[in-house]
Amino acid sequence: MILTKIGSIIKQNDNFAIISHFSPDGDAIGSSLALYNMLIENGKSVDIYNQDEVPKRLKFLPYSNYIKNQLLDKKYECVFVLDCGDKDRIGNLVDIFNKTNLIVNIDHHISNTLFADINYVDSNASSVGEIIYNLLKINGFEISKNTAMCLYTSIVSDTGGLKYSNTTSMTLNIAGDLINTGINFTEINRILFNTMTKSQLKLLSKVISTLELYKNDSIAIMHVNKQMLEECGANEDDASDMVNYARDIDTVELGIFIKEVDTNKFKVSLRSKNKVDVRLIAEKFNGGGHVRAAGFTIEGDFETVKKNILEVVSKYWK
Amino acid sequence: MILTKIGSIIKQNDNFAIISHFSPDGDAIGSSLALYNMLIENGKSVDIYNQDEVPKRLKFLPYSNYIKNQLLDKKYECVFVLDCGDKDRIGNLVDIFNKTNLIVNIDHHISNTLFADINYVDSNASSVGEIIYNLLKINGFEISKNTAMCLYTSIVSDTGGLKYSNTTSMTLNIAGDLINTGINFTEINRILFNTMTKSQLKLLSKVISTLELYKNDSIAIMHVNKQMLEECGANEDDASDMVNYARDIDTVELGIFIKEVDTNKFKVSLRSKNKVDVRLIAEKFNGGGHVRAAGFTIEGDFETVKKNILEVVSKYWK
Incomplete structure (x- = not known):
């Protein structure tokens, strides 16, 4: 042995x-x-x-x-x-x-x-x-x-x-x-x-304040940009798990987190609870991942990107 | 048996x-x-x-x-x-x-x-x-x-x-x-x-935005009032565990959460990590509890109440 x-x-x-x-x-x-x-x-x-x-x-x-x-x-x-x-x-x-x-x-x-x-x-x-x-x-x-x-x-x-x-x-x-x-x-x-830095906690507050809900509160979108990071003295890693707060809302099936990584360039994280295969959605944007956790990178101005994502996601909504 | x-x-x-x-x-x-x-x-x-x-x-x-x-x-x-x-x-x-x-x-x-x-x-x-x-x-x-x-x-x-x-x-x-x-x-x-209602999540964002730190970031104070609850469609219970977010900041030893329960009347929760016996502090305000979790009720306008609490707490600070 x-x-x-x-x-x-x-x-x-x-x-x-x-x-x-x-x-x-x-x-x-x-x-x-x-x-x-x-x-x-x-x-x-x-x-x-x-x-x-x-x-x-x-x-x-x-x-x-x-x-x-x-x-x-x-x-x-x-x-x-x-x-x-x-x-x-x-x-x-x-x-x-x-x-x-x-x-x-x-x-x-x-x-x-x-x-x-x-x-x-x-x-x-x-x-x-x-x-x-x-x-x-x-x-x-x-x-x-x-x-x-x-x-x-x-x-x-x-x-x-x-x-x-x-x-x-x-x-x-x-x-x-x-x-x-x-x-x-x-x-x-x-x-x-259960440990956060004060920067992370402040960032969490700002990120949650961006919350938008769609489709009878079953889709939650939150985002973070460079300015928010700067205002909180935080870095990109500090936002890494915040997509979970979107998914964890009781009515939500799909949580979406959009992170600005460069001017007009975003990393998008998707998390689902029980039904939606988020890998399929990510693949539509040339990304990948697993059934319940996936992601992709996308370019464009923020509002267009968000609209774009919501359009694709809607096709997977019954 | x-x-x-x-x-x-x-x-x-x-x-x-x-x-x-x-x-x-x-x-x-x-x-x-x-x-x-x-x-x-x-x-x-x-x-x-x-x-x-x-x-x-x-x-x-x-x-x-x-x-x-x-x-x-x-x-x-x-x-x-x-x-x-x-x-x-x-x-x-x-x-x-x-x-x-x-x-x-x-x-x-x-x-x-x-x-x-x-x-x-x-x-x-x-x-x-x-x-x-x-x-x-x-x-x-x-x-x-x-x-x-x-x-x-x-x-x-x-x-x-x-x-x-x-x-x-x-x-x-x-x-x-x-x-x-x-x-x-x-x-x-x-x-x-890991489940919150959207009201709870929005309230969390507002509560964190009230964060104040004292004594080299070792004391954290956050608060909630009736107006914040109303704006989020939340109730008092929705705020019940939020004191933990104050205590859980890496540099913090003592987390204080002040909840408005009536005009000029507040419930105060205290949570400590390793050192401060918060029951002793709560007892100074005729409250009680345990070594790491205690609380009391206090009357006055918010700013005076906060000043008052910080003064008493400071006596327990080395």
Whole structure:
């Protein structure tokens, strides 16, 4: 069994590196730091890497400040690559492949290209955090409070707080075992899911004030432009999830969010609840996505663009 | 064991009523309907009651439209009272006590007054839903998909989506068992936690636009008045959770929300993150509450009231 083999590698070696994908999320950072904490608690020498900065909301995790953005001039007995579907996801630190003779790839993306010497891919796992938990349990490594914080963060990050459909009874059982270590999971959830900057909050207010409803309040449109961002001291990323506020209105089936990215150029996000296949709509505008979440880019002046979108959407309305 | 005794009562009788507390929440309605669904699936005759209307967001639960607000002229072999710390919580349907010789009280409030013939109070349970789950399991009653929907709703409602500190590993294991029945838990969570009316959303925008920050952005004040409610077609309840948006700003320790309830009369909510004991502040204004959530009522014109509050708060600032 591959996880016991990986356990033996950990027990038989002393000198490790850990790396995860660029633009790291809660699972990339959480699973990397979980493995890091466990390894140093077992007396190993470990370097932990990521191309990019740790997102601010994840800096509460133990040893997050140890994550390096530049490779050290060192060799490793083993390098762990976590949450990367392929080699390119490592970004500009891909040279780490030349710093070891043993790469271990641990992932949960079904599309994983099995690029390493040892590959463990479990696409039924909600998160790499869930896999690292199993790795530790199967091999008898203790899960400390620090490690549990990181694993819990991984799992709730990738499952939207144990709510997305990738959550299984196994996921919930593992979360239960982790909270038994005494971690402050209420605080972790607050940090991850209920924190905004004042700029984001002000922007949210402005964005909601643009709300327009159509077709008996079943279509909601909101938008953001450069001027609004500027007035709030916000950036484009700050608006990224606001389309959900449009979709989440009780009467709404389709939420549309129009973001100005340049003069007369817009990114449009579509979210539907139960019925409309928004990918079909996005494809009409040469965009793409999934059944419930899709998007496209469109040029023109704002009012024309909005009219244009509403016209196409109307064709999908019964 | 009391739960097996209650199981025997269910098996030996045919004619039941179920009632829960007035102003019902997700646990009151969810646990009542879980028991209702299980009983009718087992061929029992059951009436289900509540003094008040089922909240709109809970109407998706199976048989929620069967909940009656008026007592029928009937006798029952057994009446279940759920999620009520005392008899008064039943409200104006308390006459149900005269319609049976056997009252079974199932609750999780430590303060429960044990008012019934049979009392089962488990204050370690996150919710009455968790207790009903155990009742069904221990007595070998099958948990159908309908029953599971109701139990899951109970549990996530009372734990804020498996996030509050009353969540235990037992709670998470039960949630895992419930999702294995195939319920659409993603949709349930969306309905419970991510749904707003357009009035609420518009009000949120207006409320956020009142944001003021003090003491290096560590104190956030927002307010709502009658005019804002009117402009949005909203009512006072629609503003009830908005204090959290103030507290949830990354730099904020104390969130203050001032709600106009009458001319020159205000209800003030206080929420803190980690440090400030807001009960102490509320007590200075003859209010009360808990360490992290408290409130009080205050009279005066808005600007004077705000100044007054900030002055008192400042004394607790290091």
